[in-house]
Amino acid sequence: MKPYLTLLITLTAISYGFSQQLRVAKNKxxxxxxxxxxxxxxxxxxxxxxxxxxxxxxxxxxxxxxxxxxxxxxxxxxxxxxxxxxxxxxxxxxxxxxxxxxxxxxxxxxxxxxxxxxxxxxxxxxxxxxxxxxxxxxxxxxxxxxxxxxxxxxxxxxxxxxxxxxxxxxxxxxxxxxxxxxxxxxxxxxxxxxxxxxxxxxxxxxxxxxxxxxxxxxxxxxxxxxxxxxxxxxxxxxxxxxxxxxxxxxxxxxxxNTTTIAKPDSTWMDMAVKLSYWSNELKTRGEYDSLKVKKSLEAFNPKFKNDAYYTVSKLNLIQQTGNDYNYQVYSDALMKTPNEYLKDQNSHLHNKIGAALDKGSAAEAYAVSRYFYNTPSFTQWVQQSFAQNFIGEHDYPGRKEMDRKSAELIQMFISDKNPIYLQKTRPLNLWTKAKADSKNATLQLATAMAFNKMGDAEMKEGNGGRYALLMYNLLLDVNKKEAADSLLSTAIIKLQKYTTDSLNKERYESQNMLAHAYYLKFLSVVKTDSTKAIAYLARAAEYSPKNNKEKAYASFYDRVFLKSRESYRDDYIDQLLSLGNEQEALKLLAVQINSSPETLSDMQKRFETKFPSRSFKTFFMDHIISTWQNAPEFKVKNIDGKEHILSDFKNKWLVLDFWGTWCGPCKEELPDVNKFYTELTEGKHGDSNFLSVACYDTEEKVKGFLELNKYTIPVAMSDNKIQKDYKVNGYPSKIIISPDGRMLNVQFGKDWKGILKKFNEIYASQ
Structure with a gap:
């Protein structure tokens, strides 16, 4: 704890010919x-x-x-x-x-x-x-x-x-x-x-x-x-x-002795504070009220329409009141907002560059990029949104015009003298040019050589692994298998290095691509060398994500481009079973279920097909649940004052739901969560319990939010410890706790209700 600085000096004895009193003349x-x-x-x-x-x-x-x-x-x-x-x-x-x-x-x-x-x-x-x-x-x-x-x-x-x-x-x-x-x-x-x-x-x-x-x-x-x-x-x-x-x-x-004359603009300050998060001026029971927001913006707009703070706050408010109509209002307001107002507003810049390219021109999109090209947000836009314009799998009105503008924009990026643009867009540009002239074997070979020689900065910043693997397929299409194999081997060496680098923030994205690269190796020899094929498939399974942390969000977009899978572990399990290596297959089966519990039904079928005389429930209890960590003890209070501890829920499955009124995705899923709890009380979800935990929130806001939306879910207030003990790193988060007190964190977006249902079925089976 920071110590308080002692500024009151108590002296015992001293004299040096000066006054011992505060003597300041009047009006000084x-x-x-x-x-x-x-x-x-x-x-x-x-x-x-x-x-x-x-x-x-x-x-x-x-x-x-x-x-x-x-x-x-x-x-x-x-x-x-x-x-x-x-x-x-x-x-x-x-x-x-x-x-x-x-x-x-x-x-x-x-x-x-x-x-x-x-x-x-x-x-x-x-x-x-x-x-x-x-x-x-x-x-x-x-x-x-x-x-x-x-x-x-x-x-x-x-x-x-x-x-x-x-x-x-x-x-x-x-x-x-x-x-x-x-x-x-x-x-x-x-x-x-x-x-x-x-x-x-x-x-x-x-x-x-x-x-x-x-x-x-x-x-x-x-x-x-x-x-x-x-x-x-x-x-x-x-x-x-x-x-x-x-x-x-x-x-x-x-x-x-200087005199500072401060003349604060009280009208601006009132507007600024009322539009800030800390004011309830535009809220009803802690939630932004669309009618209040609309009325206030109409009142403020004449005076502050050219004010940077007001303009950005207006965008935030339109977003937070959220509905389909507001999406269009937000998009229109965003396009009217000067780019310089959005400096350091990476979320809005991310949205505006896409809108500028869609509704405007390549030059307008490029002008937006100048305000955030050196941020992760720009990298995400390039790799997750912009790059999809070059896949070319779907036709739609205006497709040719978008293709033209996209090609023009990427050339602007490549031509920029700032090396950051080149690092982030050159791999994409190389692939798009090769793809556009896919029958040109000379171009394919030259592009492959460029990827082979590419340095780490471009490979990592420009997601070179993705485009190198795409080039592998283009080389095969022009019958350049030797060059394709060489490119694939080089890509594997680089991805391996990035995966094992603990300081690389994108190492799990590299790991997911590495798994696919080894799967491509497997496919290349599966008909000619079964020994090598099995070894490559084993590596593909090894680098497939083992837990939620390794399931990098950006990997979803890599899979869209590469047509790859999240895990190749199930393929390897089938190979092991066909070869009679049952012990190793069962180990991987448990890993697969723990990493992707949504595949439990499929894994159960594999088990029961191969081992019809064995109990899957016994396997599930002894080799899956037993590997889960013990759920930490907790003591939290319901918003109605009731105290909850972990042992209150023993002998039944428990879903812990971590959320907050400040969290958009949490609020979006709450109608479904509330429906689940209603069905749970009606006995439709087996022998289970449910407890919602509001984090980084206030009891007043939570109560108001629940009353406003007529939600009946039981909510406890976090003690600011429980989410740390349960290693919650995103919201909302669902953690399923077994009847004997072991926990499994379910990845966001997965069917946690279906997973719970399957757990209940297995647990209740004979």
């Missing part, structure tokens, strides 16, 4: 800028400038200051969230931007006694409440902001002022705070400026070192530099494990 103005840099987790950099005007002293002799926040800068993970000098570029991904925006240039008063201790901060809460009341924020967020404006903000303001000791100062140059162990030393006192250093070492090993400069006449801090070093435990969100990191927090403060 000054500004203090406080900047904090934190290297831990968020790697934040925050700076606030406060403008002060002395209002003199009150009847008790205390100092009264009018204060305003006139500048704010917030940066997190190298991304600027707020810069009040460029307010319209605010990023509302964090609630941290809301308080400084709400209080920008809003006056409040700070009262300090003559020793520099803050007595009170007044008008702040009233000013904040007044602004928040117009934003219609989520009540939890609003309360959080009001809480942060309490004691925490007072402590933050106290850090801007030096708190003098009660006793008279002496001429001692060093001293120690007996309570904290902090050691102080005066290093200079001249020209009205006192300089001192402070060092502190705590029991936890953290250290703080500070340097201060004070105005001897007014008692105001002129400069401060504080560095705190400490070790902190942080959570690795990918694994859920805790680790210790060394970090530091640097705080700097500086006083100046």
């Amino acid at each position: 103005t000054f500004e203090i800028t406080s900047r904090t840099i934190d290297t831990l987790v968020a790697k934040s950099d925050e700076s606030f400038t406060y403008a002060f005007r002395s209002l003199g002293k009150n009847s008790e002799g205390n100092n009264i200051f009018e204060c305003k926040i006139v500048k704010a800068f917030i940066k997190s993970n190298k991304k600027v969230l707020l810069n009040t000098d460029s307010l319209k570029k605010t990023n509302f991904m964090s609630t941290g931007v809301l308080f400084p925006i709400a209080m920008l240039n809003k006056p409040f008063t700070v009262t300090l006694n003559n020793k520099g201790k803050i007595i009170s901060v007044d008008q702040l809460q009233d000013q904040l409440k007044s602004t928040l009341s117009t934003w219609n924020l989520n009540p939890e967020i609003e309360q959080q902001l009001l809480n942060n404006a309490g004691d925490g903000f007072t402590a933050q303001m106290q850090g801007l002022f030096y708190q003098f000791p009660d006793k008279a100062l002496t001429t001692q140059s060093t001293w120690e705070n007996k309570d904290t162990g902090a050691k102080f030393k005066i290093v200079a006192n001249k020209a009205g400026v006192l300089k001192l250093n402070m060092s502190e070492t705590r029991k936890d090993g953290s250290t703080t070192n500070s340097k201060y400069s004070f105005d001897s006449k007014t008692g105001l801090i002129l400069n401060e530099f504080t560095k705190t070093n400490f070790a902190s435990k942080v959570t690795d969100f990918s694994s859920g494990a805790e680790k210790t990191e060394q970090a530091e927090v640097i705080t700097m403060k500086k006083l100046s």
Whole structure:
């Protein structure tokens, strides 16, 4: 945990000929800028400038200051969230931007006694409440902001002022705070400026070192530099494990006599916050209301139609209210949005480049690409969407025009001087040219040679493995088997390297193609060399995905092009059974069922055909369920307050459903999930249980969402631990737990209801 920096310096005895009181003349103005840099987790950099005007002293002799926040800068993970000098570029991904925006240039008063201790901060809460009341924020967020404006903000303001000791100062140059162990030393006192250093070492090993400069006449801090070093435990969100990191927090403060005049556009700020995720202005029970959205956009559009933030927010809102009509509205709005507004909006750019090519021209699509060509989103568009224009298997109105524009666009990519374009599109371009002139053996050989010589950067960035395997087929078509075999062998060597590289984020895509490459090897010799054929098929089975993690999403598109299969394990099982290698075949049968439980019926038929006298249920229990991991214990509460633990569901199959109201795919499938639960209560799904777990959500939102949609599924709120224990890495996720407490994660998109039904049938059989 980050330590709080101690800014209240309590001295025991020191005197160097300066006032021990806060003495600031009435109407004197000054500004203090406080900047904090934190290297831990968020790697934040925050700076606030406060403008002060002395209002003199009150009847008790205390100092009264009018204060305003006139500048704010917030940066997190190298991304600027707020810069009040460029307010319209605010990023509302964090609630941290809301308080400084709400209080920008809003006056409040700070009262300090003559020793520099803050007595009170007044008008702040009233000013904040007044602004928040117009934003219609989520009540939890609003309360959080009001809480942060309490004691925490007072402590933050106290850090801007030096708190003098009660006793008279002496001429001692060093001293120690007996309570904290902090050691102080005066290093200079001249020209009205006192300089001192402070060092502190705590029991936890953290250290703080500070340097201060004070105005001897007014008692105001002129400069401060504080560095705190400490070790902190942080959570690795990918694994859920805790680790210790060394970090530091640097705080700097500086006083100046400049006057900043902030003139925030309150109309823009109101619009921006109301359209942000944190406001309920456009929602009903936590869900975006299409009528409210439509009405608000009609009201905002005349004034903000040329504003970048508004335009992008409008696109987001149209998407989130979602229906077939809104899809067309979104598409039309997207095409009218200037490309420069979409910078860093990769999802919208991904959608717009396709729309631009479809409704506009190759040049328009190319212009969109300039804003995200160096991102994974562009790579995905090229390989998953654009490349399909060159398959040529379906005819449709406008097909010839799309072919022409696609060919024109890929040449623009290839001709661009930026090497990133070449890396991402050259393999596709090579294949399309070879495919277009498929009878030209000379061209096919030259293209194959280009793939053989292709470097790793192009192979990986441009999905060269896919196109090399496609070239293999083109070479066979022109009877160039020797060249085809050479290309296939080279492709296998490269794919093997990418598959075994643990740092390669696309290694599972390479692995899936590698399995198909070995299957092609199998087909090439199956009629001439049965020994080699079996060896190649074994490798194809070996590299077929063994679990959901290895079933890379992008591999679906590779299979579309290559006409390959997700797994070749069942082919190898048949070969093993035909050769009498039953033990190895049964091992692979279990692996196949665990990796693809939707194939269970087919695997059962294979088993019962080959082993009619053996019990498949026994095999299922002893060799499949027994290999599943034990389901972790959990304790979560239903939104109605009922507590659930794992043992509540023993002796029955249990489906755990992980989801959230923020998750689009989750909401899309919930009508079907709710229907399943209704049928379950009617006894239509065997001896089973069901529990839904809402993650990264609030009880209020979940309740409102269920009531709005009239869903009856039982929902427990995550304790932020259960999804980590169950290694949930995507939403929605279905995990099936056996009656004896072992779990199987079902891949998204697979028929989990059919799988559960089959499990029940086998478990209940004799």
